[in-house]
Amino acid sequence: MTLRLPAFELLTPQTLEAAVAMLADPAATIIGGGTDLLPKMKRRQVTPPTVVSLRGITEMSGIHTDDEGRCVIGASTVLEQIAISTVVPPVLAAAARQVASPQIRNTATIGGNLCLDTRCNYIDMPELWRQASGHCLKDGGEVCWIAPKGNRCWAISSSDLVPVAIALDCSVRLASRDGDRVIPIEDLYQNDGIAHQTMSGDEILVELLVPRCDVRATYRKLRRRDSIDFPLVGVAAAARFDQTKTCTSARIIIGAVASAPLRATDAERLIVGRKLTEDVIEEAAQLAARPVRTQDNTDMGSRYRKWMTSVYVSRALRDLVVEDA
C-alpha cells in the first residue's frame, strides 16, 4: 500500500447523544462507510484530526415503516441493504443498485451518499497531480480551473440517490446539540461546489424519511461502464396521473450536471395537465436541458453531457407513461 491514511483519532460513539456531543468539536468529521471520505484522506484532500464513526449507533441502521406509513431509512444503512429491500420504493432500490460496485455498496451508507461531497476532476486527484495543476478553489487555492474567471466552485453533485429522494419528496432528520429538525431533502443542497450542503458541520443526518409512495417514479443513470462509474447524468422523475392519464403532479430532478441536483421546474410545469405523448416528452426534455450548464469536469465532455440531459429526461419521462392495460 503506497497511499496511506494520515493519522487521525477515531471515535466510536454508541449513542446518538454521544455522537452529537463529539461533533460539537469543529475538527471532527463524520464517517459512514468511508468510501468517499477515506480515499480523499489518502489523497490528502482532507485531513480531519478526529473522525466520528456512526456505525456503533444501532438505531441509525436499518429500514422500517413508521406510524404515518413513511419508510424510515437509518443513515447507517448500507446501500446493498437498500438495493435488495422490498420495503423501500422500488425506484430507490433500483438507484441504489446502480451506485458504484458491489464491494462499495456493501460498505457505503445512505447517510454518506446523501452527504457525498461534490466531485470534480480537478480535485479528486492524487496529491502530486493537484500540486502540478495548481490547487483549485475547493482545494484551498484561488481559482476554479473549470471557470477561472468566476468566483465559485463548479464541482458536481454526483450522488445517485439524492435526485431520487428529491423526486419522491423525502425529508431528512438532522440532529445536533441544538436538537432535531426535519427538513425536505431538497432544502439540504445548494448550487455551490464548496458549500453544497445547507446543514452545519455539527449536524448529523440521522435518517431519510420516504413518504408513502403513490407516484410513478423512475431513475435513469448514464455511465460509461455498467459498474463503478459515477453518473454522467442521472435523471429521477416522479409523477401522478389521473384516470385519463393526464399528469397531475410531477418532479424531474437532474443529477450530476451542477453542484446541486437541478430541478427541471419548467419541464415539470409543462407536463402537469397534459398527457405524456411523445411530443410533450420531447418538448419537456428540451426545456429541462435548456438551463443545464455542464462543465468539462468529469468523464466525457460538457457538450456530450448536455446532449444527454435531454435524452435522459425523455427516457425517464417515457418510463412514466401509463401503458394501456
Next chain:
Amino acid sequence: MSAERTVVGRRLPRVDAMLQTTGQLLYADDLNPPGTLVGRQLRSPHAHALIHRIDTARAAALPGVKAVITGSDLPITFGILPVSQDEHALALNKVRHIGEPVAAVAATDAETAQRALALIDVHYELLPEIVTLEQALADDQPLIHGDGTGQNIDRTAALEFGDVDEGFAAADHTREDVYLFGGNTHAALETHAALATYGADGKLTLWSSTQVPHYVHRTLAKVLELPAARIRVIATPSGGGFGGKTDPFSHELVAAKLAMLTGSPVKINLSREEVFYAHRGRHPVLMWVKTGFENDGRITAMHFKSFLDGGGFGSYGAASLYYTGAMQTSTYRIPNYRFEGLRVFTNKPACGPKRGHGTPQPRFAIESQLDQAAADLGLDPVTIRLRNLIEPFSMTVNHLRITSCGLRECIDEVVKASDFTSKHGRLPAGKGIGLALGSYLSGAGLPIYFNKMPQSEVQLKVDRGGGVTVYSMAADIGQGSTTMLATVVAECLGLEPGDLTMVTADTDLTPVDLGSYSSRVTFMAGNAAVEAATKLRTRIVQAVADKLETVPEDLVAAAGRISIAGDPNSGVSWAEAVVLATAASGPLVESGSYTAPKLAGPYKGSGVGISPAYSFSACVVEVDCDAETGIVKVDDVWLAHDIGTAINPLLSEGQVEGGVYMGLGEALFEEHSFRGALHRGPSLLDYKMPTTLEMPRVHTFLIESEDPEGPFGAKEVGQGPLLPVIPAVANAIRDALGVRIDETPITPDKIVAALRAAGRREPARVGPTTVPKFKFPDLIRVAPPEGFTTS
C-alpha cells in the same frame, strides 16, 4: 525414435496455478526481509523545467531517514535501446514531464519517507511546455533533449520498396485517409515494485517485477558502475506486464543505490499514479495512408505516414517508430510500399511498447481503410481481404520472410462462425458486424543490443532421484512461459509438466533469455528447451538401450518410462534410466540455445519487423449501439488465431481472451490523455478499463499451421490476437450506425457527434483530417527481394 505427443496440446493448468491461487506465490511487494527500508521518489510537478538546486538537508535530518539521493548521485545515463541512452535515474539539471523522479529517500517507514519528500526543496526554472505534435515541430521551442531551441524530433524514417508512384499510376481507385490512434497504457494489476539488498560481500541483489531481468542487469551494471558479476537480478512473479515492465526503470536503480548507501534492504513500490507517470504505453499515432486499388480490390501501392508523440524520452521509440511502418505488408500483399515516419519528444510521460508494439495503430488505419475501399469498389469486406491475402512461405516487398500462414483458415473460421456474410449490412438498426485481420512476430529477429550470442539458452539438470530442473531466464509475466517450458521439456522426456522443477528469471542461476517481449519466449526459449531436452533424452535413451541390449531407435520416452516402442510396460522407469545414464556418462546436465536465422533485409531499419515466424489472426466483432447515447455494447467476438501449434490450448485461449479484452478497452474506453501536460486522470476510476460487465462472449479458434521452425510447430499468441479487435470494432460501428470514427478510443461522445454531423448533412465521421506539413528525409529506396513481382 518417434512418439505421439503426450503433453503438448493438452489443456493443462499452469504449473504454478495452485501457488498463485492460494496466495503462496510471492510477488515483489510480498518480500520483506528484516530491516527493509521504504524507498520513495520525489516527482516533478512541472512538465518542463531546469533544476537549479536541490536542497536535501532538511529531509536528511529527519529522524528515521537513512539516505537521500538526487540526480548527481546517479549521473550515468541509460535507456533500453543503445541508440536512446537519454534517461537518468533521477532527473539531472532538467525535468521533462510531470511525475519524473527528481530525488529519493530511504526511511524506516512510509510516513517518514513521505514526510522527508516534503522537506526536499527543488528550485526549478520553468520552461515552455511542449505537448502537441505541432508544438514539437515548431523550430523556436526549447529542445527537450539538448540545449537551445529547435524542432523536438526524436527520429525519422523514410523507406520505399518497389515503385510506389508507378503503383499509384496503375491503380483504378486511390484513397487517402487520416486516422488517429489515441495513446493508452498497460494498467497491469500489479504496480511496479522492486526490492534491493546490498550484502556485506559487496553483492547487489534486485528483485523486481520486470519482464527483462537481463536488460535490467546490464543497466544496473552501467549506472551503478558495478561489475555485472556482482549483481543479481531476479524477476519476481508478475501481476501483469503487457510491455509496461520492459524498460529498466528509475525505481529499480534508485532502490539499488539506496540499498548500497544504507546497507539495508530497500523496497520501492509505485503507487497507481506513479505507474501512470512511468507509462511506456501505446504511442499516440497520427497516420496518413494512401492506397491504390485495382477495380477488383487488389492493392497496387501504399504510402503510409506516421507521426508518433513519444513523450519525454526515447525508450523503445526508435523501434516503435519503425514498427508503425514495418508490418503493413505481413497480412496483405502490397507490391509497392512507401513508409515515412516521425517520432517527436513532448513533455509527457515516455511512450514505449505495449502489447502489439507499434502495430495496432497502423492496423487500425489500414483495416479501417480497407473497409472504406471495399465500399467504394462495391466489394464486401471479406472479398477485398481475400484478394490481397499474403501467401504462406513468401517474401514481402520489405523483405519479411513469411513462413507458415493460416490466415485464410482464420478468415474462414470467423466468417463462418459469425455468419458474417449474411449479417454484414443487413442487421437491424443499431446492430453491426465488422471484420479485421492482423499478424504479429514470434519474437523480434534481433536482440536489443547488437551481439552474436544466442537469444535464448536453457539448461537442464537431473538429480539422482530422477528430478529434472529446468533453468531459463524467461520471465513469466502471466502469459505462462514457465508452463510452456515445462511442457516442451516434459514432452521430450516423457514426463508430466508438474514433475519438473522450474528455476526461472534469475541472472545468477539461469542462462540468458532476453526477456518477455516481442512474443519471443515460446519460439526462442521453447526451441532452446527442446534442444536441451533432446540432448538429455538422447543420453538417457542410449544408456537404457545399452542396458536392454537394443538400439535407441527402438525406445520411446513416455509416461515416465523409457520403454520399447509399442510396449509401454517394458523397459525401465525414468528414475532407473537416470541412474543408468549417470553411471554411464556422468552428470546429467545439458543445455540448448536458440539463435534466430539471419533475416534482416539490405537496408537501415530492416531489423524491425523481421521474425523467424509470424502469427496471424482474424476477428469478427458484433456490436449493439445506442444511437442516442453513442454507447456501444459488444455482444460477440469471434477470433481465430494461427498459433502454429497450441502447446497448451487452455493457456492459449486465455491469451486470446486477454487480447480481446485489452483490444476492446483500447477501442472503446481507454485513453492516456492529457490536459496540456497534465494527465487527465491517473487512477483506475478515471482511466476507464472495461469491467467484466463489458466483456462479451468470446469465441476462440486456434488454427494450427505447424511452423517448420517453431518448437513443436508453435508460434506466438500473446500479442497478435489484440491487433484485429480494434479495427473490427470500428468497422462494426460503421456497419451499425453508418458513422466512421477514425480515432480511438471510439467514445460515445464521438459517435453522437458523428451522427449529429450526418443529421446536418456533413460527413458522418469523427477523426483528424490533416497531418502536419513535415519534410521527411530523402527516401531510402530498397529493391524488393529477388523474385518479388511488383505489379
